[in-house]
Amino acid sequence: MQLSSANVFAANRINLVVAHSAEAKPLRAMFNLRTQLSSRPFPVYQNAEGICLIVSGIGKVWAGAATAYLAGLQASLPACAWLNIGIAGHQHAAIGTGLLAHKIIDAANGDSFYPPQLLQGLQTATVITVAVPEKNYPQDAAYDMEAAGFYACASRIVTTELAQVFKIVSDNPRHTLTSFDIAQVQGLIEGQQSALTRLLGDLDAFLGSYRKAYTVSPVFEALLTSYRFTATQRVQLQRLCERFHALGLDPALFKISDQQFSTSKQLLLQLELGLAAQVGS
Amino acid sequence: MKFSAIYIEEQVADLPRVQAILARTASVPVITCERYGEVFNRKAQNFRLQKQAPALILASKFSNFVLPAPPGYGFNSQPSFYFSHMLNCVYDCRYCFLQGMYSSANYVLFVNYEDFGAALAKKLATCGEPTVFYSGYDCDSLALEPISRFCEYYLPMFENQPDATLEIRTKSTQIRSLLDREPLENVVIAMSFTPHKSAAKWEHKVPVIEKRIEALRKLQQAGWQVALRFEPLLAEQELTVEYQQLFAQIFGVLDRDNIHSVSTGMFRMPADYFKKIVRLYPDEALFAKSTEVKAGQIALHNSAEADQMQIIENELLRYITSDRYYHCAS
Structure with missing residues (x-):
C-alpha cells in the first residue's frame, strides 16, 4: 500500500x-x-x-x-x-x-x-x-x-x-x-x-x-509557489521573511507579498527596500 | 546550581577536585566519556534548546592554557593574555558571541587547574614588564564559583606579583569567596552592564543591575579593585538617556574615585559566529536589524553611532577622569 x-x-x-x-x-x-x-x-x-x-x-x-x-x-x-x-x-x-x-x-x-x-x-x-x-x-x-x-x-x-x-x-x-x-x-x-x-x-x-x-513563515511558503527562485534567492527570501517577522513587521511583509512583481529579483529588492524603510538601511 | 547531567572525562574521574565538585552538586546523571569533545563538539546539537537545561562537563585541557588577548581587548597597551578554565557561560545573553562559537550550551570546566597554574607561573616569570591577564573571555569566571572554586586556586597565584594584573570579567554576584579573603591590589573585578531596557530584553538569567551594583559596592568596601564594562552598546532609541540613567545609578552608589577603570565597547562579532547565531535565533529582533561589516566583524548599522558614542563618553567623563577610561576596540 x-x-x-x-x-x-x-x-x-x-x-x-x-x-x-x-x-x-x-x-x-x-x-x-x-x-x-x-x-x-x-x-x-x-x-x-x-x-x-x-x-x-x-x-x-x-x-x-x-x-x-x-x-x-x-x-x-x-x-x-x-x-x-x-x-x-x-x-x-x-x-x-x-x-x-x-x-x-x-x-x-x-x-x-x-x-x-x-x-x-x-x-x-x-x-x-x-x-x-x-x-x-x-x-x-x-x-x-x-x-x-x-x-x-x-x-x-x-x-x-x-x-x-x-x-x-x-x-x-x-x-x-x-x-x-x-x-x-x-x-x-x-x-x-x-x-x-x-x-x-x-x-x-x-x-x-x-x-x-x-517554523518558516507561511508568506515564504506562498511566495515560493508564486515565483521562481535560485537556491541563493530562496535563502535570501527566507531570511527577509524572518527579519520582517522578528521585527514585528508582518503587516508590511503581507503588503509587499500581495503585490505582483515580474521577477523574483524585483520581489527581493522590494522586500529589502521595505525593510530598510522600517529599520534603516 | 542545577545541571541536567554531569559528564566526566575518564582520566579526571578520580581527581579529588572532581570528587569535591560531585559532592557539591545535586543528584543528576553522572556520565563518563573519553574526551569532552565527544559531547561538546558534536554536530546536530541545538544550543538554544540545550540552554533550557545545560549539563556540566568536567574535563582536562592539554595545551594553550594561556593565550595572547585579542588586539584591542583590555585597558591599556601592556602585553596581555587570557586564560579560560571554563567554556560557556551560565547566563544567556542574546548578544553573546559564545552562542556562535560553540555547538553546545553545556559548560566545560577544565579541572586540571595545576596545569593552568604552571602555565601562568611560567608566563608570570618571563613577562619582565607589567602584564594583564584576563579571565572571563570564554565564560563568566565568578558565576560558577560555588562549584568551581576558581578564586580559591587562581587568586593566590597573583599574590606577590606586582607586575601582573588579573582582570576577572563577570556579571555575577557570587562574591563570597572574594569577601572571605584579603583583597589583592592587582586583581580587578570588572562588572559588565547594559542599560535596564537592554538587560531586560537580552540578558537572560543575569542578576539584575541593582544586585550587580551592590556586589561591586561590597567589593569596593572590602578593598577590592573594581571596574565597569559598558559592553556591548546596542543601538537603541533613547540610548543616550538610558546610559545617563545607568551611570547616575551606578556612580550614585560606588566610590567613583576608587574605580580601577571604565570601558565602553560596541556590538561586534566575527561574521561566521553571527551567521550561526542567526540560524539559531531567526526570530530574534536584535539580529534582524541591518548590519554591516567593520574590520571583518559584524556590527549593527547605526548612522548615529559616532554621535551617540560621543554623548555617552562625555556623560561618563562627568563621573571619572579620562585616564581611567578606554574604548574597547574588539
Whole structure:
C-alpha cells in the first residue's frame, strides 16, 4: 500500500521506533494507534494526536533502516521528535525498571552517542547495543540490540535533543533471558505507561519550542509557489521573511507579498527596500 | 546550581577536585566519556534548546592554557593574555558571541587547574614588564564559583606579583569567596552592564543591575579593585538617556574615585559566529536589524553611532577622569 506521506503524516509530532510487534502492541493500545502502512517494508501506526510508530525488526541495522524509512515518508514535513522504546537486559536494575539512555555504546565498533539530558525526572543509564542477546551483563549498563542503530540514524535526521532512547528492563542476572517469555513484554511496557506518557509530553514540549523557533513563515511558503527562485534567492527570501517577522513587521511583509512583481529579483529588492524603510538601511 | 547531567572525562574521574565538585552538586546523571569533545563538539546539537537545561562537563585541557588577548581587548597597551578554565557561560545573553562559537550550551570546566597554574607561573616569570591577564573571555569566571572554586586556586597565584594584573570579567554576584579573603591590589573585578531596557530584553538569567551594583559596592568596601564594562552598546532609541540613567545609578552608589577603570565597547562579532547565531535565533529582533561589516566583524548599522558614542563618553567623563577610561576596540 503506497500512501501520500504529506497527507498521512501532516500532523505528526513524535515518532516511536520499536523492534518487535510485541512491543508495538501495548503502545498501540496505550496511544490508540491505527494502522497506516501494513507489513512491508515496515508496519506503521499512527493516531490523531501526531504519534507515529514503526516496527523495525530486531537488530541495529533494522532499527536504523526503519528510522530512515519513516523519515523519508515525512521528508517534506516539519521536524519531529524520535523515541526508541524497547526491552533490555541489565546488570542489576530490577525487572520492569524504565531507563532513559544517557549514553549509547555500539558494542561492535565502540562508537558512543550522548543523547542530551533535557528530560528530567527519569532514571538514566548507559545502553550498550549488542548483536546477539547479552547473557552475562558484564557492565553497569542496559543491553539492547537497536539503540545504536536508531541513534546513529536519528541524529542525522533531527537535532539530538529531540532523539531519545527509553528501555525497560526485561532480564538481569537473577531473571535471565532463558526464563523470559515474549508474552511478558506487554506487562513490562504497560507498567511504564505513566513514565512513557510523561516522557512523550516532555518531548512534545521541547518539539513545540523548537518548531515555534524554526517554523518558516507561511508568506515564504506562498511566495515560493508564486515565483521562481535560485537556491541563493530562496535563502535570501527566507531570511527577509524572518527579519520582517522578528521585527514585528508582518503587516508590511503581507503588503509587499500581495503585490505582483515580474521577477523574483524585483520581489527581493522590494522586500529589502521595505525593510530598510522600517529599520534603516 | 542545577545541571541536567554531569559528564566526566575518564582520566579526571578520580581527581579529588572532581570528587569535591560531585559532592557539591545535586543528584543528576553522572556520565563518563573519553574526551569532552565527544559531547561538546558534536554536530546536530541545538544550543538554544540545550540552554533550557545545560549539563556540566568536567574535563582536562592539554595545551594553550594561556593565550595572547585579542588586539584591542583590555585597558591599556601592556602585553596581555587570557586564560579560560571554563567554556560557556551560565547566563544567556542574546548578544553573546559564545552562542556562535560553540555547538553546545553545556559548560566545560577544565579541572586540571595545576596545569593552568604552571602555565601562568611560567608566563608570570618571563613577562619582565607589567602584564594583564584576563579571565572571563570564554565564560563568566565568578558565576560558577560555588562549584568551581576558581578564586580559591587562581587568586593566590597573583599574590606577590606586582607586575601582573588579573582582570576577572563577570556579571555575577557570587562574591563570597572574594569577601572571605584579603583583597589583592592587582586583581580587578570588572562588572559588565547594559542599560535596564537592554538587560531586560537580552540578558537572560543575569542578576539584575541593582544586585550587580551592590556586589561591586561590597567589593569596593572590602578593598577590592573594581571596574565597569559598558559592553556591548546596542543601538537603541533613547540610548543616550538610558546610559545617563545607568551611570547616575551606578556612580550614585560606588566610590567613583576608587574605580580601577571604565570601558565602553560596541556590538561586534566575527561574521561566521553571527551567521550561526542567526540560524539559531531567526526570530530574534536584535539580529534582524541591518548590519554591516567593520574590520571583518559584524556590527549593527547605526548612522548615529559616532554621535551617540560621543554623548555617552562625555556623560561618563562627568563621573571619572579620562585616564581611567578606554574604548574597547574588539
